[in-house]
Amino acid sequence: MDDPEGDGSSNEYNWNTDDEDEVFGxxxxxxxxxxxxxxxxxxxxxxxxxxxSNRPYSSAKKIDIQLDSSDDEDxxxxxxxxxLNFERDKILTVLVSMEYPIEEALIAxxxxxxxxxxxxxTDFICAAQLEKEIDxxxxxxxxxxxxxxxxxxxKRRDGYxxxxxxxxxxxxxxxxxxxxxxxxxxxxxxxxxxxxAVTRRLRHKVTAGQPYFYYENVAGxxxxxxxxxxxxxxxxxxxxxxxxxxxxxxxxxxxIHNLPIxxxxxxxxxxxxxxxxxxxxxxxxxxxxxxxxQLNCLITTIAPATVTEKIRKALEECxxxxxxTVREYVVKExxxxxxxxxxxxxxxxxxxxxxxxxxxxxxxHTRGGGINRTMRYKALGNAFQVDTVAYHxxxxxxxxxxxxxxxxxxxxxxxxxxALHGLGIMLRNVVSVEVAEENRNILRSWWEQxxxxxxxxxxxDVQNVTCxxxxxxxxxxGGFDLIIGGSPCNNISGSNRVSxxxxxxxxxSLFYEYYRIVEAMMHIQ
DNA sequence: CCCAGTCGGATTGAGCGG
DNA sequence: CCGCTCAATCCGACTGGG
Numbered sequence: 001m002d003d004p005e006g007d008g009s010s011n012e013y014n015w016n017t018d019d020e021d022e023v024f025g026x027x028x029x030x031x032x033x034x035x036x037x038x039x040x041x042x043x044x045x046x047x048x049x050x051x052x053s054n055r056p057y058s059s060a061k062k063i064d065i066q067l068d069s070s071d072d073e074d075x076x077x078x079x080x081x082x083x084l085n086f087e088r089d090k091i092l093t094v095l096v097s098m099e100y101p102i103e104e105a106l107i108a109x110x111x112x113x114x115x116x117x118x119x120x121x122t123d124f125i126c127a128a129q130l131e132k133e134i135d136x137x138x139x140x141x142x143x144x145x146x147x148x149x150x151x152x153x154x155k156r157r158d159g160y161x162x163x164x165x166x167x168x169x170x171x172x173x174x175x176x177x178x179x180x181x182x183x184x185x186x187x188x189x190x191x192x193x194x195x196x197a198v199t200r201r202l203r204h205k206v207t208a209g210q211p212y213f214y215y216e217n218v219a220g221x222x223x224x225x226x227x228x229x230x231x232x233x234x235x236x237x238x239x240x241x242x243x244x245x246x247x248x249x250x251x252x253x254x255x256i257h258n259l260p261i262x263x264x265x266x267x268x269x270x271x272x273x274x275x276x277x278x279x280x281x282x283x284x285x286x287x288x289x290x291x292x293x294q295l296n297c298l299i300t301t302i303a304p305a306t307v308t309e310k311i312r313k314a315l316e317e318c319x320x321x322x323x324x325t326v327r328e329y330v331v332k333e334x335x336x337x338x339x340x341x342x343x344x345x346x347x348x349x350x351x352x353x354x355x356x357x358x359x360x361x362x363x364x365h366t367r368g369g370g371i372n373r374t375m376r377y378k379a380l381g382n383a384f385q386v387d388t389v390a391y392h393x394x395x396x397x398x399x400x401x402x403x404x405x406x407x408x409x410x411x412x413x414x415x416x417x418x419a420l421h422g423l424g425i426m427l428r429n430v431v432s433v434e435v436a437e438e439n440r441n442i443l444r445s446w447w448e449q450x451x452x453x454x455x456x457x458x459x460x461d462v463q464n465v466t467c468x469x470x471x472x473x474x475x476x477x478g479g480f481d482l483i484i485g486g487s488p489c490n491n492i493s494g495s496n497r498v499s500x501x502x503x504x505x506x507x508x509s510l511f512y513e514y515y516r517i518v519e520a521m522m523h524i525q
Numbered sequence: 526c527c528c529a530g531t532c533g534g535a536t537t538g539a540g541c542g543g
Numbered sequence: 544c545c546g547c548t549c550a551a552t553c554c555g556a557c558t559g560g561g
Contacts, residue, residue, distance in 0.1 A: 218532060220558065251532080297531060304552050335529075374549065382532045412532095486532080494531035497555050528561085536553075543545085 091118065117262065210522045211479070212259050214392065214416075215514060216384065216486030219252040220494050225503050226254055232515045234258070239392075243385035247271045248278035249295040249338075249358045251385045253486075260395045267390040267422050271360065275340065278358060285341035289327045295350075296338050298358060299495060300381030302349035303337035315345035352376040359415075360386025360422075362446070366413055369445060371438050379439055384415025384486065390423055396482065403428035403454065405477055407521070409462055409485030409514055410434065414443035416484045427454040429477045433462045433485075462513045467520050479525045483518055487511040 092105055108124040109116070215233060217226075219240050226238050233256045243251035248271070272278040274293045276286070311330050318326055330347075333339065339347040350358075352373060356365050359380060366376045393416075396404065403426035408416050411434040420427060434440050440458050447456050457473070459465060474480070490496060491505025503511055 216532095220531060222557070250530090252530090253532085296529095299532060301533070304550095306552075332529090372549065378532095380532090384532095489532050490534085493533060494557060496531085496533040498534045500533085500556070526561105528559105530558090531556105534554085537551085539548105539550085541547085541549105543547105 091121070210258070211481055211483055211525055212257065212396070213483040213518050213521075214255065214257040214259065214389075214485075215518075216253055216255050216389075217511075218489045218493055219254045221254075221489075221492040222500065222502050225492060228503055229511065230256060232512075233518070241388055243388045244273075244294050246273075246387040246391065247358050247360065247385060248273055248275050249385075250297050251388070252297065253385075253388070255392060257392065259392060263395060264391055265394045265397075267360070267387050267394070267419070271358075271387060279340060279354065282340045282342065285343055285346070287341070289322075290331050290334060290341070292331075292335065295340075295358070296335060298338065298350065298355050298381055300378045302377060303339060307333060307337055308339065308347050308349070311339075311347050312345050352380060355380040358385075359383055360390075361413070361415075361418060365418075365446060366442055369438075369441055371442065375438055379413045379436075379442065382489075383413050384419065386415055386419045386422065389415060390419035393419055393425075393482075393484075394423055396420075397423050397425055400425060400481060402426070404481045405429045405479065406431070407473075407480045407483045407517070408432045409465075409483065409517065410487055410510070411443060411485070412436075412439050414439075414446055417443065418446065421450060421452075427452055429455045429457070429473075431457045431459060431473055431480075433459040433465060435460060435462070462510060462517070465513075465517055467524065470517070470520060470524055474524060480521060483521060485514055487514045 088109060091109060092102070105121070108121045112121055112124055213233075215229070217229065219226075219242075230236060230238060236256050236258060238254035238256050239261075240252070240254045243249065243253070246266075275295055276283050276293075311333055314326050314329065315322055322330070334347055337349060339349060342348045352366060353363060355377065356363060361380075361383070366379055371379075404420065405428050406416070406420070408414075408430055411417070411432040414432070417427060417430060417432070432440070432443055434443065437460075440460075444456065444458065455477075487510050488507035491499055491501040491508035492503065493500070499505060501508070503509060
């Protein structure tokens with residue numbers, strides 16, 4: 001059923017094997033140095049195998065996938081005025097085919113110049129549309145308070161909410177208004193599309209020329225949550241992606257960012273996309289009537305032994321040929337608990353190292369150092385899928401040849417850092433904010449093992465990241481290029497039975513800390 | 526309506542060292 | 544017996560799609 005190669009979406013893939021060297025361009029020789037970082041002296045070790053080769057499936061095929069078909073301006077004839085007009089008409093045709101009004105497309109081409117790329121033009125049009133709409137509607141609406149602004153008022157620290165009074169107020173009227181706003185920029189992938197449907201996206205002019213930011217959370221949030229998150233993050237539409245296109249397990253997530261989307265490339269080598277390829281030892285025991293090709297989302301808890309025992313007993317009772325009722329029961333439980341076949345009549349939950357592999361982390365990333373099994377599941381269940389995030393971040397590679405300064409919020413076990421490293425982007429200065437000590441230990445350990453040349457600064461509590469602190473870092477190493485993080489999903493996740501309170505819940509409301517810091521950075525830098 | 530799917534949380538008890 | 548860690552085992556609701 002989940003056949004990534006058999007469905008219609010694969011038409012959009014442009015198979016290309018020519019870019020290996022670029023993606024594999026990891027610095028080869030790394031000197032032995034000692035670095036000072038937040039009280040830790042990091043003695044790095046000689047390790048030429050750092051980078052993409054750290055990945056556990058080095059034998060997998062190396063394929064580059066590009067999604068966007070709209071940016072093939074290289075194929076246009078390129079000499080003389082005639083070709084210029086031809087090119088302009090061609091771009092106009094593309095914009096109109098994307099359902100932009102022809103007059104707005106013409107204005108955009110005129111304002112942005114004939115050499116502008118499609119994405120710049122769509123940005124321009126969308127920004128103009130949205131600004132016009134919001135301005136006209138804000139004039140007609142009375143200002144109202146809502147719970148989020150009250151929260152922020154309480155949490156306000158350094159007075160960096162310059163635009164708070166301009167922030168949209170989320171009562172019912174505003175929700176309706178925003179739905180209409182969203183309609184004018186559909187096509188960036190909806191929560192139900194979950195990739196691949198990236199045709200255009202809005203980058204509001206508020207964020208133009210500012211540091212890049214990248215925000216992540218679960219796609220299946222309660223109604224209205226993503227709309228609210230968008231309203232804070234510059235009205236940018238979330239990009240909903242299921243990681244089943246990047247690995248053998250599903251992971252439905254929404255991403256809000258102001259990164260370019262053209263010329264993305266995948267982290268290499270491409271991981272196996274089916275259970276059979278990812279976990280070859282299960283093949284021997286996998287019954288033909290269990291038709292699963294991919295796993296469900298890897299969450300923080302695994303099946304209790306009672307579940308696998310019941311399955312074993314049910315199968316043993318009916319011997320070789322289980323009747324349809326038993327098959328249905330077993331498959332349902334396997335789907336529910338993400339079980340794999342490890343023996344005759346024997347299913348089992350995934351091991352932590354299988355979590356690591358499926359999520360794109362190096363083997364033993366979370367192993368040892370005082371980390372127990374439960375903690376590993378918890379940390380991994382909360383982590384990024386590295387290949388997915390790397391695909392989005394791949395556009396940064398050419399833009400920061402000398403390395404990148406990253407503000408990593410809610411770092412966890414360092415999915416963002418691992419992704420950037422895998423892309424061969426040098427990590428110059430990384431300020432990592434992570435509350436859990438064991439996770440900080442994991443990231444620091446990875447930092448040492450991968451022989452990082454840059455500086456790792458560890459911060460415990462995101463609420464302690466003041467504007468004064470930010471300014472200090474900015475003067476120290478010249479500003480951040482990327483702010484990245486996924487705020488806690490505890491109160492948003494569908495599997496929470498106790499406290500699914502939405503964005504204002506105890507943990508998930510830390511989103512407003514993410515917003516606070518991004519907004520502050522937009523004004524400081 | 527039925528069905529599948531979900532970055533979870535609280536409690537309990539075994540096991541351990543003191 | 545106490546305090547602690549860790550693993551096991553309970554516990555539905557909400558959303559979207561067919």
